[in-house]
Amino acid sequence: MILVLSFDHYEQGTDPVIDWLLYHDANFVKITIQDLIRKDTAFKIDINRGRIFVEGQDITDEIKVVWYRRFEADLMIDLPKGKHSEQALFELRNEVDVTVSFLKKILSDKKWMPYNEGIRLEKPEVSFMAEQQxxxxxxxxxxxxxxxVLAFQNEVAADLITKPIRHSSYFIDGEYTYSIYTQKVSKENIExxxxxxxxxxxxxxVDTDFEIRVFYLDGKFYATAIIITEKESNVVDVKLNYESEAINWVPYQLPEAYERELDAFMKSINLNTGSLDIIKTKSGEYVMLEINPVGQFSAPGYRCNYNLEEKIAKWLIQYDE
Known part of the structure; x- marks a missing residue:
C-alpha cells in the first residue's frame, strides 16, 4: 500500500499524482493532518504495538511506501474565542506535533519520498553542506x-540580495494576498x-545569465531553463515575471558531470527527490541557490512535457510492488 500524507484540500502537486494512482489502479490511502483532529474520520494509533488504524482497519503492515507532501503544513485549527483559546491552541498544536513524530517513528522502516531526514533540512544547512562537498x-x-552587512558587501564587491531564511508563506488580509520575494540590496539601501x-x-x-528549475527524482534530473527576453524584466526574483510574455520555459540538459555532482550531494543529505533552483552565470558556472524537498514541479513539468506527475506515481507504485 502507498500512504499519501498531504493536504486535506486541493494541493497542486499532490492531486494530479493521485489522479495517476487512480488511473493505474494503485493500492493507496491518503491521510491528512485534519484526519488527526476532526471527528469524521476514525483514526487510531496503538502506542504499545506501534499499529496504525484507519476506519478500524490495521494498515501498518500493508504500507510499503510513504509519500510525504506538505503534511504538517495543513494544520488548521479553529477554536471558539475565549479566555484561554490561544493557550489551548498552542497546547493542541503540541499534541498534534508529538503524534505526527510518533507516526513517523512507526513508519521509519518504510520507503519514503522524500526521506524523513531530508525533509527537515533548511536553507542554511543545505548551503553549508553543499559547500563542504x-x-x-x-x-x-x-x-x-x-x-x-557593509563588510560583507565589500567582501563580495557586488550588490546583495535578501530573502527569507526559511520558506515564507502568504499573508492574507481580506481580499488581498501578500507574498515575500527576493529583493536586491544596493550599497545605498545598506546605508x-x-x-x-x-x-x-x-x-x-550572482551575475546571472538565466535560472534553471530542476526536479530531481531518485537519480534523474528534469531541468527547465527560464529565459527572459526583456532586459527590463525583474531578474532578481524570476517569479515576478511568471505572467510576462517575455518569459520562456525551455527543456534543458545539465552537463553530465554536474548531474553526477548534484546526485552525489542529494544522496549524501538523504534526499531522493526535491526541487532545485540553479543559476547559470554569465561566465558559464552553475550555482545552486537552494533545494526544496517538497517544492512545486507542476508548472515547469507541464511546460516542458516532462509528465512528472505520472513519473512520481509510477515510482510510488514500483516501490509498493
Missing amino acids: GVKTPKSIITNNKQD ELPEKFVLTLFQEC
Whole structure:
C-alpha cells in the first residue's frame, strides 16, 4: 500500500499524482493532518504495538511506501474565542506535533519520498553542506547589524540580495494576498539600515545569465531553463515575471558531470527527490541557490512535457510492488 500524507484540500502537486494512482489502479490511502483532529474520520494509533488504524482497519503492515507532501503544513485549527483559546491552541498544536513524530517513528522502516531526514533540512544547512562537498552556492550571511552587512558587501564587491531564511508563506488580509520575494540590496539601501535589526539573510547577487528549475527524482534530473527576453524584466526574483510574455520555459540538459555532482550531494543529505533552483552565470558556472524537498514541479513539468506527475506515481507504485 502507498500512504499519501498531504493536504486535506486541493494541493497542486499532490492531486494530479493521485489522479495517476487512480488511473493505474494503485493500492493507496491518503491521510491528512485534519484526519488527526476532526471527528469524521476514525483514526487510531496503538502506542504499545506501534499499529496504525484507519476506519478500524490495521494498515501498518500493508504500507510499503510513504509519500510525504506538505503534511504538517495543513494544520488548521479553529477554536471558539475565549479566555484561554490561544493557550489551548498552542497546547493542541503540541499534541498534534508529538503524534505526527510518533507516526513517523512507526513508519521509519518504510520507503519514503522524500526521506524523513531530508525533509527537515533548511536553507542554511543545505548551503553549508553543499559547500563542504564542492557544490557551489552564493556567499551568504545571517546577521542583525549594519556593520556586518557593509563588510560583507565589500567582501563580495557586488550588490546583495535578501530573502527569507526559511520558506515564507502568504499573508492574507481580506481580499488581498501578500507574498515575500527576493529583493536586491544596493550599497545605498545598506546605508539606510538601522544599526541593529532582526536576523536577516543576505546573499551575494550572482551575475546571472538565466535560472534553471530542476526536479530531481531518485537519480534523474528534469531541468527547465527560464529565459527572459526583456532586459527590463525583474531578474532578481524570476517569479515576478511568471505572467510576462517575455518569459520562456525551455527543456534543458545539465552537463553530465554536474548531474553526477548534484546526485552525489542529494544522496549524501538523504534526499531522493526535491526541487532545485540553479543559476547559470554569465561566465558559464552553475550555482545552486537552494533545494526544496517538497517544492512545486507542476508548472515547469507541464511546460516542458516532462509528465512528472505520472513519473512520481509510477515510482510510488514500483516501490509498493
